[in-house]
Each structure stands twice: as C-alpha cells, then as structure tokens.
Amino acid sequence: MLLEESVEDLYENAPCGYLSALPDGTILKVNQTFLAWTGHRRDDLVGRKRFQDLLTAGGRIFHETHYAPLLRMQGVVGEIAVEMICADGRRLPMLINSVLRKDAAGKPLLVRTTLFNATDRKEYERELLRERQRAEQAAQAKTDFISMISHEIRTPLNAIMGVAHLFGATELSPQQQKLVRILSSSSENLLNLINSILDFSKIESGKLSLEERSFDLRQLVHDIVSGLHLKAEEKSLALPVHIDEQLPVHLLGDPIKIGQVLTNLLGNAVKFTAQGSVTLTLQVLELLPEAVSIEFRVTDTGIGITPDRLPYIFDDFTQANYDIGLKYGGTGLGLAISKRLVELHGSRIVVDSELGRGTTFSFALRLGKAAAAGAPAEEPADPQTLRGLKVLVADDNEVNVYVLSGLLRKWGAVLDVVGTGRQAVERVQERDYDLVLMDLHMPELDGYVATRQIRALPDEKFTRLPIFAVSASTRMGHQHELETAGFTEFVGKPISPDILFAKIGRYVLGGSRRSD
C-alpha cells in the first residue's frame, strides 16, 4: 500500500547516518544516507572495515583515548566530533552518538552509532577558534608590551640609583643626606615594583621554568638576611636565623627563585612587624642519599592577618586590606609571585596567622644534593682589599660606565674601559686584569661572544680570568646561556654595590689573586 511506511526505507534514508559495529569496531550494517555522504560502497565496508579505520589519524587517537574508554565505562557517548575520510579522500566533519548494546550477562554485543553531518557547524567552530586565538594574541601583546616597557625603565633607573649612591658617598649636609636617602629608597621601591611586574608577566605567560644548578643554601640565606639587616635594625627588630645542622652544604636547585621567595616573605615580615622579631628557620624534614626535604619557615611577631582575609592574600594584586597599601605600600604582587614560584617546585606556601600576634609562612622544598664544587665562598672583603685590583669594564652605555667606575674607584680599583666586545677581547691580551665586567649587549661583538672568545684564547690564564656578566635583562632565565658562554658570575642591573662587592670578594679575592 502506498501509505504504509517501510521500516527499511526509514532506516536507509533517514536524515542521519546509521552504523552498527562489533565491539572491536568491525562494521556490521550501515545505511544509505551514510554511504551517500561518504561515497563509500556498502560491500567495501561491511565485514571489511572497522569504524575507526574511516577516521583521520588524529581522530583515531581521539577515538581510542576518549571515545572508546567512555563508551565502555558508561555505555553511551553523545556528540563526539570526528572527521570521516570519504571514498574520494575528502574529509567530512560529523557528530556521532553511540550506544553499547550488551547481552543479559552484561557482555558487549555491538555498538550502534548515529552520525550527523556537521559541515556547517565545523565552520562556526573554526570561526570561534579564530576569534579566541585573536583575543589571546591581543592579551599576549599587552603582556609583552608591559614587559618591554619595564625593561626600558630599568636602564635610567640604574643610573638614578647609581648616582644617588655615589652622591651619598660625597660630603653632604644633613639636609642633603636626607634628600639622598629619599632618592635612594624611592628608586629602590620603584625597582622592586618593576621587578615584580616583570616576574609576574613572565609567570603569566608561562615562560618561567626552574633551573638546576649547584648552590650553597646557607650562603644564599646569609646574603638575603644581610640585605635586610639595615631595615630590621631601623625598627630594632631581632632577625635570628636557625639552620638545621644536617643541611647539606651543596644543593641542586634554583637559587634565584628560592632567594626571591625568601626575600619576599622576610621583607613582608619585617615590613609588617613593629616590634619583636622575624625568625627564619630551615629545618631538614627528610635526608635521603640523593636529596633533602627542607622546611622554610618565616615567623614574625607583627600585625597578623584577619581570618576572613587569609584565603585571599595569595591572589594577584591583593593585600590583606585596602589600608595596607596606603600605610605600608607594595603592589600585592609579592605573595602571588612567591606562591607560584613555590608551586613551580611542586610545593605550596602555608600560612598561619593570628591578628595582633604574628604570622608564620612556611613551605617545604625537596632539593637534590650536589657534589662539592668550586672553592668555598669567601667572606666579603673590606674595601681596602680592592686597592690595586685591575678591572676591565666593557660597556657601551655611558651612564653605566659612569656608575661602575665611580663604585670601583671608590673601592680603590684601577680600571680601563672599552665600548665593544671586540675591544675587550683585544685588551685582555694586551694587559693583565684581575676581573672583567662585561655588558651583554654591545655593538660589534656582544658579551656572550666576546667571553667565549676570551675563554678560547691559547693562554691558560684566560680560562681562570673572572668575567662577570652585567645586564638588566636577566633576572630569571638565560642561566644556561651564561654558563655555556663561560661567565663566572652574573650581576643584575641596576647594580647593587653590596652584591657586586660581595661577588668580587668571593670570586676575585677568594683564590685566584696573587698575594703580592
């Protein structure tokens, strides 16, 4: 009869594809609609091909890693997007829905799949993806811009800080001394802010990774705590450090990042403590043949944090409350950065605080043990010992040269200045130097190439000559490049006189200098 619907016709010519297969994918039955869409012939498929054989290679991986496990576990899978390869090689986007039919005992019998032509939808998806990429690129461009501007600000800031330092060392009236102090502390605050923004944008863009090199954790802690002594003394705060005796001398890790976290936590503790103490404790939790687990704990007797604000203190740009920013300054980035740096180590910062009583921040790190390497670090020398030290400064920036020479002359060093890497390579062969300070970015030969060339010079003394890299662009990263170029140390810009002095003490006076 004309009005009677044929079930067969409904199946064959439905507006969707039907495909039934064995649990391993072997095709048992397929409808005409599917064949018409794909151009395959029934005889080529049934009993001969598996469903997954009709997919693209990428789609096949998705089928095996997502679709198949899901179907086994929940018996049904909806709306999976795949691309079918048609008989003529064309790719046809499809959406598939599958049901796993089981026997009474629960054993899978067959997979029944319904397929929808998704050509139009795929177009929309592509559009959406393109838009998303565009938005992400725009965000990235902004991050890059902030990063670039921050770098640019550091160079003039270097000059301001250096000049303020030199100025402070001249004969000044009490009024002038006060002005210089304000100049120094303000530019230091500005530098901290810029460094935080730079670190933050690096973390945001996922450019940050951990480096592993041998370092002395005690020395690192010593350097950091020395840097904070002045501030603690101004407020008459005690700043005791307890280091577990079991702590190995040489560890493997990223001293820059660990140092940053400790500097931030200790700096905060000093900032928010009016009286009492800030205590740093390093406790060995577990000592293994190859590694050591260390708990770092910073405890203060400061203002504390209210319980309701505690969960938010690690958020970006967040301080415990609005008044904090007004009263104590800061960006609210320090803890956010510290949190991520610790997380990068696979650990987490824990905070415990009582309002008005104090706060404890702690985190545990697992660091590898390193074989003892190099000479032990020397105590920083007093200024007199630099008298007569012969230094070559290679830098094309007039302001930097001015700042560096001011410092070195004050310490009694004798110096020569060159403006290119090529001149530096020539000069070290003409005269004997105790130290080379090498800017990384110079015309003709940059600092990396120049250093590599100096190290390759035939005379054996050039392999031992201390060469410090000097640059604004390397607070984090580039460690590997510096090491392969043969630099002895790295000094960041703006140059901190204390750090430079300590590094000269350690590497130049430590062993290689003659006792004449």
Add this chain to the structure above:
Amino acid sequence: MNVLQRNNVKLSGLETGQPMVFAHGFGCDQNMWRFVTPAFEDEYRIVLFDHVGAGGSDLSAYNRGKYDSLRGYATDVLEICRELELTRAVFIGHSVSAMIGVLAALQEPDRVETLILVGPSPRYIDEEGYLGGFSREDIDGLLDSLDSNYLGWSSAMAPVIMGNPGRPELGSELTNSFCRTNPEIARHFARVTFLSDNRADLQKVKARSLILQCSEDAIAPQSVGEYVHRQIPDSTLVLMKATGHCPNLSAPEETIAAIKAFL
C-alpha cells in the same frame, strides 16, 4: 601541601600488601581501572590517582613548565610514593603512563620494583629506522579533534546530568564524568605525550617489566611493543587477544590473568 589531594589519590585493598600503583593514560582518569583493581584487592595495597589536569585532581597545581615533559608527571608519581612511604611497588601504567612509570623507576629504583606497561610507546612519531605509527601532521589532527570536542557548545567531554526518563527510581546521574579533563591541559598533555621520545630510557630500566600488547592497537602498534621488549633488558612481552588500546576496559579478565601470571 598535600600531594594526595593534588593527585586525588584513592587507597584500597590490603593495607599490609605490596603496593600496586595504577596510572591512567591520556584522555582518561583513574576510573579506567575500575574493572581491573577488584581482582588485586585481596593481596595488594591498591593506589589509584589522577594525573594533574585529569579527573578529580587539583587543577590549580597545574604548571606548564613542570608538565612540559613526562618527567613532571614522573615526579608526581614519586611524590605520591614518598608520601605513602611506598617501596618495591608494582607500577601499572596504561599508554603514556607506561613511560611515566619507566621514568619514575629510573629515578628511584627502590620505589618501583616491577613495571606493568599496558600499550606502551616510547615514541609515537615515525623516524628513519623507527616506526611509531604517526606523523607530525597526525598529531596536529589530534589537537584539532580535541579543540572540536572540548569547545563550549559541544558538551561531549563535559560532565552532564542525565535523567533516566524510563526509570525515574534511578534518579539522575552524572555522565561523561569518567574522563573529565581540563581542555587546555588536555591539549598540552597531548602535545607532551605524542611528541615525547623516551627510547633512550628503555635500556636503562632495571625493573622487571611486563609489556601487554593488544592486537590491532591503533595507538601503539605491535612493532612498537616488540621494540620496547627488545630494549628493556628484563622484560616479558605478552601479545593479547584483546583489540584496541584499552584492554583494561575491553578485556579486563585477560588483562588481569596476564598480570597475575607475571607477578
């Protein structure tokens, strides 16, 4: 910080038994072991976990730098072992987790005594003299696939509440919740997995190893299983009747029998 929460570690079985750590592959979570683990509960201490980014793991622990190579995932496995004080464990890794287990065993041999590698592949991409089964373009195709399937309105990979219209007594249940993965992380994990090359690590393996190779595995072909067997000194290769890439789901009995026979 709590490693066990980070990796959604679930413990069962005999507390005093030898530890058995099950690691899921790309695209899934610990649920994929549900048909296998019951067979070992009487004798072993069962440790199940989700890689960071999958299942019930702590997504905030994800870090691109750390997980930019399989080493980051191996570190997590060892941290779990340390936290639970596991030694001489049997590590059962499916797919990419097989190589994660190899890396963990190399790093701390005392922790991982035995390796069961289900569908392992040290290198998915073909190279001169080596047949991994895929080309670079194929992997790009997979990333396209992931994009389509994780996109907003395609809910295929998102957990959804499904009612049971015919059987209201069952209430509604969460479906598609077996393989929850964060889309961004899945993309990165796919790249790290399918572009990894761990061939050089195999020869260094000291652990006693079992390789379970399926027939017609589209991800890790038989030649790759044989390669892994040749490279790992103390290894046994078992060719299974099961087809596909997930014998732990499609043929749990055969999988269990092979593991038991080996142990």
